[in-house]
Amino acid sequence: MLNNKKIIRFVNNPSIVGYAAVGGVYEKEGPLGGEFDYIFEDPTAGEECWEQAESMLQKTALELALKKSGNNKENIDAVFAGDLLNQCVGSTFGIMEYGIPFAGVYGACSTMALSLIMASVFVDGGFATNAAAVTSSHFCSAERQFRFPLEYAGQRPPTAQRTTCASGAVIVSNKPSKIYVRSALLGKTVDYGIADANNMGAAMAPAAADTILKYLRETNTRPLDYDKIFTGDLGQVGSELLYDICSEDNVDLRKNHLDCGLLIYDRIKQNVDAGGSGCGCSASVLCTHILNKLSVGEYKRVLFCATGALLSPTTTNQGENIPSIAHLVELLNN
Amino acid sequence: MLNNKKIIRFVNNPSIVGYAAVGGVYEKEGPLGGEFDYIFEDPTAGEECWEQAESMLQKTALELALKKSGNNKENIDAVFAGDLLNQCVGSTFGIMEYGIPFAGVYGACSTMALSLIMASVFVDGGFATNAAAVTSSHFCSAERQFRFPLEYAGQRPPTAQRTTCASGAVIVSNKPSKIYVRSALLGKTVDYGIADANNMGAAMAPAAADTILKYLRETNTRPLDYDKIFTGDLGQVGSELLYDICSEDNVDLRKNHLDCGLLIYDRIKQNVDAGGSGCGCSASVLCTHILNKLSVGEYKRVLFCATGALLSPTTTNQGENIPSIAHLVELLNN
Numbered sequence: 109m110l111n112n113k114k115i116i117r118f119v120n121n122p123s124i125v126g127y128a129a130v131g132g133v134y135e136k137e138g139p140l141g142g143e144f145d146y147i148f149e150d151p152t153a154g155e156e157c158w159e160q161a162e163s164m165l166q167k168t169a170l171e172l173a174l175k176k177s178g179n180n181k182e183n184i185d186a187v188f189a190g191d192l193l194n195q196c197v198g199s200t201f202g203i204m205e206y207g208i209p210f211a212g213v214y215g216a217c218s219t220m221a222l223s224l225i226m227a228s229v230f231v232d233g234g235f236a237t238n239a240a241a242v243t244s245s246h247f248c249s250a251e252r253q254f255r256f257p258l259e260y261a262g263q264r265p266p267t268a269q270r271t272t273c274a275s276g277a278v279i280v281s282n283k284p285s286k287i288y289v290r291s292a293l294l295g296k297t298v299d300y301g302i303a304d305a306n307n308m309g310a311a312m313a314p315a316a317a318d319t320i321l322k323y324l325r326e327t328n329t330r331p332l333d334y335d336k337i338f339t340g341d342l343g344q345v346g347s348e349l350l351y352d353i354c355s356e357d358n359v360d361l362r363k364n365h366l367d368c369g370l371l372i373y374d375r376i377k378q379n380v381d382a383g384g385s386g387c388g389c390s391a392s393v394l395c396t397h398i399l400n401k402l403s404v405g406e407y408k409r410v411l412f413c414a415t416g417a418l419l420s421p422t423t424t425n426q427g428e429n430i431p432s433i434a435h436l437v438e439l440l441n442n
Numbered sequence: 443m444l445n446n447k448k449i450i451r452f453v454n455n456p457s458i459v460g461y462a463a464v465g466g467v468y469e470k471e472g473p474l475g476g477e478f479d480y481i482f483e484d485p486t487a488g489e490e491c492w493e494q495a496e497s498m499l500q501k502t503a504l505e506l507a508l509k510k511s512g513n514n515k516e517n518i519d520a521v522f523a524g525d526l527l528n529q530c531v532g533s534t535f536g537i538m539e540y541g542i543p544f545a546g547v548y549g550a551c552s553t554m555a556l557s558l559i560m561a562s563v564f565v566d567g568g569f570a571t572n573a574a575a576v577t578s579s580h581f582c583s584a585e586r587q588f589r590f591p592l593e594y595a596g597q598r599p600p601t602a603q604r605t606t607c608a609s610g611a612v613i614v615s616n617k618p619s620k621i622y623v624r625s626a627l628l629g630k631t632v633d634y635g636i637a638d639a640n641n642m643g644a645a646m647a648p649a650a651a652d653t654i655l656k657y658l659r660e661t662n663t664r665p666l667d668y669d670k671i672f673t674g675d676l677g678q679v680g681s682e683l684l685y686d687i688c689s690e691d692n693v694d695l696r697k698n699h700l701d702c703g704l705l706i707y708d709r710i711k712q713n714v715d716a717g718g719s720g721c722g723c724s725a726s727v728l729c730t731h732i733l734n735k736l737s738v739g740e741y742k743r744v745l746f747c748a749t750g751a752l753l754s755p756t757t758t759n760q761g762e763n764i765p766s767i768a769h770l771v772e773l774l775n776n
Contacts, residue, residue: 114519114543116569157760185448186628194528195754196548200631204765209448209628211556211769212548212752214530222545226560233567235450253756294520294543297534418546420529422587426491431538435545 115326116292121442122231123285124278125238126177129395130169131388132273134247138373138384143396144274145172151248151273159193159201162246165275165388166191166202169395170242173277177238181206184279185236188223190214191244191387192271193253198244202275208240216416217312217341218295219243220276220391221435224412227280228289228437237282244275245386254305254421267307269343269369269385276391278399284442287402291327291438295319297418299431305424308432309346309369309382312415315432316342317353320413323436324359331361335407338398339434340390340414341369343383368393368414390414402441412437449660450626455776456565457619458612459572460511463729464503465722466607468581472707472718477730478608479506485582485607493527493535496580499609499722500525500536503729504576507611511572515540518613519570522557524548525578525721526605527587532578536609542574550750551646551675552629553577554610554725555769558746561614562623562771571616578609579720588639588755601641603677603703603719610725612733618776621736625661625772629653631752633765639758642766643680643703643716646749649766650676651687654747657770658693665695669741672732673768674724674748675703677717702727702748724748736775746771 128145136147146168148154153161153168166189174180187206190213191198203210215222223241230236248258250271256262280289298318302311316339324330331337342350347367354361368390369383394412401407413436419428462479470481480502482488487495487502500523508515521540524547525532537544549556557575564570582592584605590596614623632652636645650673658664665671676684681701688695702724703717728746735741747770753762 159756159760190546190548192529193754194756195526195550195752197752197754197757200752200765201757201762204631204633207630209630210767211560211628212524214524214546214548216529226545229563229567229569233563233569235563235567294545296541296543297538299538418529418531418534420527420531422493422528423531423535426493428535431534433544 118228118232118289118291120232121288122228122280123288125281125283125285126173126279127395127399128169128172128176129274129276129392130165131392135272135274135372140372140396143400158246158248162198162244162249163202166199166242166244169275169277170240173279177279179238179279181208184208184238184240186211186230187240187242188213188226189242190219192250215433215435216418217385217387218414218416218433218435219387220394221412221414221437224278224437225292225435231280231282239280240277242277243387243391245271245388247271247273250386264381265306266381267345268381269308269383270380271386272372272384272389274388274392276395286442288440288442289437290440293319293323293436295434297431297433299429301429303429305419307345308385308417309343310349311417311430312432313342313346313349314353315434316350316413316415319434319436321354321357321359331359331364334409334411337361337365337411339367340393341385342367342415343369345382371397402439405441408441410439412439452562452566452623452625454566455622456562456614457622459615459617459619460507460613461729461733462503462506462510463608463610463726464499465726469606469608469706474706474730477734492580492582496532496578496583497536500533500576500578503609503611504574507613511613513572513613515542518542518572518574520545520564521574521576522547522560523576524553526584549767549769550752551719551721552748552750552767552769553721554728555746555748555771558612558771559626559769565614565616573614574611576611577721577725579605579722581605581607584720598715599640600715601679602715603642603717604714605720606706606718606723608722608726610729620776622774622776623771624774627653627657627770629768631765631767633763635763637763639753642719642751643677644683645751645764646766647676647680647683648687649768650684650747650749653768653770655688655691655693665693665698668743668745671695671699671745673701674727675719676701676749677703679716705731736773739775742775744773746773
């Protein structure tokens with residue numbers, strides 16, 4: 109149910125009955141490597157090109173999440189999926205053969221939170237018994253599309269983030285389980301004038317701050333009411349900016365904030381500049397670290413606020429700023 | 443509420459309290475030209491490039507729909523929008539300055555039905571009091587992105603469709619009005635092996651047939667139970683194929699089917715080959731012809747089944763088929 113402050117409050121405890129994350133070798137070598145459900149050692153995932161590989165990530169993540177939830181595809185009433193590729197083809201080709209009613213969503217790197225909100229709304233409102241939320245990103249398909257051919261070996265500034273090669277899938281159900289989604293907030297698009305596509309953490313930090321501050325204000329809660337507040341994926345630069353913006357509102361996030369872009373890689377050893385990014389970054393951190401710790405009760409209540417930079421190569425070339433958005437989900441261990 | 447056949451049945455009569463369509467000169471010269479709320483005589487809509495022009499279409503359509511509904515932007519709890527441009531930037535930049543919580547959706551040319559389903563779900567389930575559904579397409583931005591530079595003056599085969607320069611916006615509300623959304627069906631992605639990006643009508647016809655036949659079967663209704671069944675946008679080639687596929691199931695759509703791609707232009711006089719296409723095609727036909735006739739009671743019950751070809755230039759170049767999808771909404775005059 110919605111109050112006029114636009115916080116979405118779920119009343120029927122839409123629960124997370126299964127989830128899975130798949131990744132590549134870079135993700136395997138990161139701090140969360142051991143928690144992935146499957147690692148593709150080959151960057152093409154056995155396919156003919158990186159775009160097909162990205163679809164294979166989604167296909168596999170959904171397959172494993174279905175299996176872990178004890179469902180088969182026929183039990184799923186709707187799947188919400190999107191990705192960074194032009195026209196969201198990673199999702200189209202990844203999800204197609206399941207034959208599940210499919211709603212494409214787009215929130216750039218915030219897509220996991222957006223698709224999870226949609227799945228929760230459908231289940232909570234009785235429009236679906238079970239719904240899936242899926243997203244992905246792939247370093248190679250993203251570089252080719254957004255930046256330069258890999259063979260060009262373009263240099264990256266220290267503010268840049270590495271696009272994660274990963275996918276996450278979550279099954280939301282009206283059947284009870286340990287973890288459920290209690291509330292959510294759809295973000296609004298904000299533009300603080302950042303136009304540097306190599307500094308997306310800076311572009312996204314104001315969106316994260318906007319959503320988190322609004323959520324805290326309207327729920328009358330403080331950061332320490334949550335075990336952790338996750339953003340995804342601001343990286344090092346964006347996280348520092350988030351602290352600065354929130355401190356102007358006298359909100360101190362430093363004590364219990366973690367960023368998915370900083371959790372997924374060892375930033376120094378793995379040479380990933382400001383951290384990880386891509387739809388698959390927050391999705392795979394959600395489906396490893398966050399949901400695993402919620403499952404065992406190590407976390408009881410967390411906020412998952414995924415951030416997206418809503419640019420395209422065309423708008424960047426046309427000199428536009430980078431508008432950003434952050435969608436938030438409150439997750440509880442029952 | 444959902445039955446296990448996945449038809450979404452709305453129980454609280456989410457109603458359409460306002461809608462608007464804007465278009466360009468080609469659309470003005472078409473049979474529905476007089477029903478558009480605003481015509482941009484200049485293809486750049488006073489902006490610096492076609493992409494910005496497309497955003498201006500969305501911005502204006504939403505502004506007019508809000509005005510006609512008697513709402514201002516502060517009353518709108520969520521806006522669902524998407525378009526054909528890479529990373530859906532037409533919507534991002536079109537909707538941004540409204541400051542409304544924003545959920546990006548992607549369904550290619552089916553986006554109007556998808557966003558309308560999302561808005562109806564949010565309102566019916568009590569997650570929003572008022573929600574907006576918006577989409578757009580622009581001939582020039584689409585040609586540049588999907589085909590060739592306009593200056594190249596590429597030749598088009600007779601199966602090709604012209605991307606409509608238009609936007610449609612609908613305001614869905616929990617307050618009663620003459621028109622409401624009674625049920626809906628999210629489509630699944632189908633692939634019948636069509637790989638010709640100049641024949642999207644053929645690619646999309648099986649998706650339209652899949653969704654319409656499933657809807658009729660599961661609601662136990664026949665085509666003549668509806669005043670009209672609209673598809674958007676199959677064009678001439680796709681419409682004929684739709685009749686053929688449906689006739690194999692002994693369903694005759696010829697008597698009361700209309701296609702948005704055939705309604706928006708005078709196909710012969712305007713030299714648009716197989717008809718119109720683009721997210722803005724079915725969106726603007728919905729927000730002129732369909733909703734106008736529903737408003738005055740000339741239609742009492744229609745199906746609006748928008749179709750989308752889920753290709754990208756990359757997948758086309760990689761030799762992939764064109765998967766397609768069709769989402770359906772049942773609209774009633776109360």
